[in-house]
Amino acid sequence: MRAMVSCLSMVAVLGLSACGPGESEVSNDGEAVRQRAVDAQTAKRRTGAELQDRALNRIIRTVYLCENGERLSVDFDNPREMATVRNSMGEAVDMRRERASDGLWYRANGHELRGEGILATWTADGREPTECRAID
Numbered sequence: 001m002r003a004m005v006s007c008l009s010m011v012a013v014l015g016l017s018a019c020g021p022g023e024s025e026v027s028n029d030g031e032a033v034r035q036r037a038v039d040a041q042t043a044k045r046r047t048g049a050e051l052q053d054r055a056l057n058r059i060i061r062t063v064y065l066c067e068n069g070e071r072l073s074v075d076f077d078n079p080r081e082m083a084t085v086r087n088s089m090g091e092a093v094d095m096r097r098e099r100a101s102d103g104l105w106y107r108a109n110g111h112e113l114r115g116e117g118i119l120a121t122w123t124a125d126g127r128e129p130t131e132c133r134a135i136d
Contacts, residue, residue: 056078058078058079059076060076061073061075061076061136062134062136063135063136064120064122064133064134064135065132065133066130066131066133067132070088070130072085072086072087072088072132074086076104081097082094082095082096082097083095083104083113085111085113087124093109093111095111095113102116103116104116104120109125111123111124115132118134119131119133119134120134
């Protein structure tokens with residue numbers, strides 16, 4: 001029994017001495033905390049290719065406010081190359097993506113959504129086009 005206690009004591013001492021001074025302590029000074037926060041943010045960042053892949057392979061919802069007072073909610077279904085536009089009254093239009101030199105272009109049955117960045121032009125069947133800005 002005495003040999004077992006002696007052996008366990010030796011293992012505990014060796015285990016604690018392997019840590020070295022200060023390695024098991026976490027510093028809470030301002031600079032150390034700031035550096036841990038920067039390291040955590042850097043680990044979360046995605047590369048441009050990862051961001052592009054994520055955007056191209058999922059549905060993205062964007063809300064637009066238009067000059068004519070209309071509010072549009074648009075679900076861009078990138079894998080299916082479609083967009084569903086819902087207006088303030090709940091009417092929905094499914095549109096197919098068209099080939100655009102820049103930005104986005106979707107259309108179907110007299111409806112069209114064209115734009116680049118946060119700006120878009122919405123044309124609803126039988127109405128004048130209106131300029132819109134993404135807010136969400």
